Amino acid sequence: MSFFPMVLMSAQVLLAVAMLFALVRLMAGxxxxxxxxxxxxxxxxxxxxxxxxxxREGTALYxxxxxxxxxxxxxxxxxxxxxxxxxxxxx
Amino acid sequence: xxxxxxxxxxxxxxxxxxxxxxxLLRLGSFYERVHPPTxxxxxxxxxxxxxxxxxxxxxxxxxxxxxxxxAVLMTVNTPVTYMLLVRAALHRDRA
Numbered sequence: 001m002s003f004f005p006m007v008l009m010s011a012q013v014l015l016a017v018a019m020l021f022a023l024v025r026l027m028a029g030x031x032x033x034x035x036x037x038x039x040x041x042x043x044x045x046x047x048x049x050x051x052x053x054x055x056r057e058g059t060a061l062y063x064x065x066x067x068x069x070x071x072x073x074x075x076x077x078x079x080x081x082x083x084x085x086x087x088x089x090x091x
Numbered sequence: 092x093x094x095x096x097x098x099x100x101x102x103x104x105x106x107x108x109x110x111x112x113x114x115l116l117r118l119g120s121f122y123e124r125v126h127p128p129t130x131x132x133x134x135x136x137x138x139x140x141x142x143x144x145x146x147x148x149x150x151x152x153x154x155x156x157x158x159x160x161x162a163v164l165m166t167v168n169t170p171v172t173y174m175l176l177v178r179a180a181l182h183r184d185r186a
Contacts, residue, residue: 007098011105018105018112018131025115025124033180034121040172041115041128044165045108048131048139051161052101055146063143063157070161074168081172084179 008056015049036080043073097146104138107131121180125173132169137162 019042026038047069054062079089107130114127140158147155 004094004098007102011098011102014102014105014109018109021112021116031121031180031183033176033183034124036176037121037124037128038115040176041112041131044128044132044136045112047161048104048108048135051139051143052105055097055101055143058150060147060155060157063161067161067164070164070168074164074172077172078175081175081179085175085182 005056008052012049012052012056015045015052019045019049033081033084036077036084039080040073040077043069043077047073093145093149097142097149100138100142100145104135104140104142107135107138111135122177125177129169129173132165136165 022038022041022045026035026042029035029038047066050062050066050069054060054066083089109131111127111129111131114130115124118124118127140162143158144156
C-alpha cells in the first residue's frame, strides 16, 4: 500500500479509537454533565472521521455530511446543557 | 507532494483528537475533563480541514476553501456549548 492511503487509514483508526474512548466515558460518566460532554466529543470525532473518509475517497460530497453533523452536534449539546441548567429546553 | 502534506496534516489532526479523547477518559473530575476535548475541537478540526483544503485544491487544480465554513462553525460553537455546560455543572453542584 502506498503512503497516502496508509497514513489516512491510520488517522481513521486513531479517530475510531478516540470515538471508543468517548463512548466509554458516555457509558461510565458518573453524572449527567459528564455524559453530555462525552456525547459532544463523540460528535466531533465522528465529524473528523467523515472528513478523513471523504479525503480518502477523493470526493467533496462527504464535506456536507460533516457540516450537518457539526451543526446538529452543536444544537443537541446546547439543548442538553440548557435542560441540565433549567429543567426545560424551551420555556 | 501535496498528497503527502495533506495526509500528514490529517494524521496530526487525528492525533490531536485522539489525545483529547484520551484526556476525557483518564482525568479525574468534571472540571478537569472539560479541557481536553477542546484540543480535538480546535486544533484537531483545524488541521484536518487544512489537510482537506490542500488535497482538494491540488486535486481540482483550483482553490477549494469551502472547509472554512466548518472551521468558523466550530470556532464559534465550542466555547458557547462548553460555557453553557460548565454553568449547568456549577448550578447542579451548588444545588
